[in-house]
């Protein structure tokens with residue numbers, strides 16, 4: 559049982575169905591209220607660090623229609639590998655990870671979020687870390703005196719059963735920060751823990767940013783797949799939303 563740290567009444571005080579008891583009567587039987595299901599789901603998403611906007615990223619609603627020609631071929635391949643991986647890690651805790659490369663707006667983060675959502679749906683443990691946020695957190699803990707916080711972040715990133723590092727880009731890596739990232743990758747490689755990385759960098763670019771030690775770990779941790787698109791998918795989505803707004 560998960561420890562919620564709060565009583566049902568505290569959690570559900572605002573629920574009109576159960577009035578905060580967490581259970582409702584169905585006939586003579588007391589059953590868990592639907593607010594509890596929602597709260598468990600919210601808790602799982604929070605633990606996984608998955609941003610709210612990405613909770614709808616599911617393999618079922620991947621938009622193949624955004625890709626044509628060779629882009630579609632690559633998207634199909636990456637999609638299949640991502641979906642296979644999400645299934646495989648539930649059976650094989652040492653499954654080899656994935657690196658999804660490609661320019662911004664090619665669907666890498668969407669696929670990575672699909673993996674996270676699928677693992678959460680299967681009650682598996684996953685941590686979705688957006689690399690720029692991770693760097694901010696690590697820097698904050700370096701500047702301040704919150705070494706406990708840094709240890710917490712590092713412990714989680716190192717040991718979570720499935721780690722997703724989203725947007726490993728050309729950020730400003732200090733030696734200290736790149737050392738932290740190397741430590742995470744090296745630990746996960748040694749412990750054979752599945753890791754997914756999305757990046758708009760090539761391997762030589764990553765080597766420039768993070769050094770060749772990090773690249774050598776990445777290559778062993780992840781099989782690489784590239785996504786490409788004729789146009790930035792985020793712009794296409796934006797346009798769709800605007801058109802949807804006009805016709806509504």
Ligand SMILES: [Zn+2]
Pocket residue numbers: 570573574575576577578579580581591592593594
């Ligand atoms: Zn309720």
